[in-house]
Every structure is written in structure tokens, then in C-alpha cells.
Amino acid sequence: MNMQKMTRVPAILFLWLALPVVCLAQNPQFSRGAVGRQMPQIGHLFGRVIDSLSDKGVEFATVSLLKIKDTSIVTGVYTKANGDFSLDNLPFGQFILRINFIGYKTYLKNVVVFPPNNIEKDLGNIRISPTAQTLKEVDVTGERSTLTLALDKKTFNVEKSLASVGGTATDVL
Numbered sequence: 323m324n325m326q327k328m329t330r331v332p333a334i335l336f337l338w339l340a341l342p343v344v345c346l347a348q349n350p351q352f353s354r355g356a357v358g359r360q361m362p363q364i365g366h367l368f369g370r371v372i373d374s375l376s377d378k379g380v381e382f383a384t385v386s387l388l389k390i391k392d393t394s395i396v397t398g399v400y401t402k403a404n405g406d407f408s409l410d411n412l413p414f415g416q417f418i419l420r421i422n423f424i425g426y427k428t429y430l431k432n433v434v435v436f437p438p439n440n441i442e443k444d445l446g447n448i449r450i451s452p453t454a455q456t457l458k459e460v461d462v463t464g465e466r467s468t469l470t471l472a473l474d475k476k477t478f479n480v481e482k483s484l485a486s487v488g489g490t491a492t493d494v495l
Contacts, residue, residue: 365412365436369445371405371421371429373452379405380450383423390416390433414438419445426450 367387371380385407386398396417401407414436421429429450434443470477 363411363413364441365414366408366410366442367412367419367434367436367445368406368408368443370447371401371407371423372447372449373426374449375452379403380423380426381405383407383421383426383450385409386420386422387412387434388418388420390418393418412436421448421450423450426452 371383371385372378373380380401381403383401383405384398385401387396387409388394389396397409397412399407399409417434417436419429419431419434427450429448431445431448434445436443466479466481468479468482470479
């Protein structure tokens with residue numbers, strides 16, 4: 323009986339020491355160490371980008387989510403035909419929302435917050451305004467080519483040739 327107690331003590335001691343290590347190995351925060359901690363990615367952000375003048379959805383606008391710390395891109399999508407966008411699997415924290423489209427002013431929403439108790443955020447309709455610029459008058463002028471190639475002939479236009487000014491037809495040829 324004494325021998326049985328002697329074999330139980332090391333086994334119980336081993337389990338008592340190994341249990342915290344096994345429990346910590348199941349948590350991804352501790353398995354990477356304090357430096358590489360990463361929050362779960364379960365946030366959801368959605369909304370619609372519309373033109374401020376026509377109230378129609380802006381198709382193919384770029385919607386980007388940026389980190390506040392270094393403005394690096396976390397994720398991004400293009401808007402659908404009706405202007406809808408949806409960003410899934412977002413980490414918790416504070417971000418900057420940036421919307422770009424050619425011919426429109428860049429839209430920045432300073433802080434988008436995902437606290438752990440609220441994983442979905444509806445931004446509603448986001449109006450972006452066009453950058454209208456009035457162009458000056460443009461004159462388009464064209465000149466005929468001096469050489470025209472056809473299937474059966476070559477035509478040389480001597481209208482602007484210096485040889486044709488004050489010369490004869492043989493000088494031009």
C-alpha cells in the first residue's frame with residue numbers, strides 16, 4: 323500500500339504542474355506571447371455610399387478601414403451597384419473609415435469603434451459630394467495626313483509641301 327501512494331504522488335504532482343500549461347495553450351492570446359496578442363475578429367460594419375446631389379448609390383467606390391495608429395489598411399471593399407458595402411471579420415478597436423471615388427471628395431470618418439459588447443455597426447447612408455470643375459473652352463483642330471494609303475493607290479497631299487509653293491508639278495513629284 324505504501325508503494326501505491328508513492329506512485330500517486332508524482333502523478334498528481336505532474337498533473338498539478340501541467341494543468342495550467344495546458345489551459346494557457348488553449349487561449350490564442352497566450353500562445354503567441356504578450357507581444358503578438360490579437361483580438362478576435364468578429365466585428366461587422368455596413369452602410370451605403372450615395373451621391374449627395376442625385377441620392378443614387380455610387381457603384382465601385384472604394385471603402386477602406388484604416389488603423390488609427392499608423393493609418394495602415396485593415397480591410398477594404400468596393401461598393402455594389404446600389405452603393406451598399408459590408409466589411410466582415412473586423413477586430414475590436416478604433417479605426418478610420420475612408421471612402422474614395424474618382425470625381426468625388428474623399429470621405430473620412432475619424433473614428434469607428436468596435437467595443438466588445440457591440441459587434442455590428444450600421445453607418446446608414448453616407449453622402450459623398452462630387453468635385454465639380456468647370457473646364458475652359460477647347461478648340462480641336464486637325465490636319466490631313468500628307469500620305470494616304472489605300473488598297474490600290476498611294477495619295478500624297480502636296481497642299482502644305484514647300485516644294486509645291488512656287489514650283490511646277492515636276493518639282494513636287
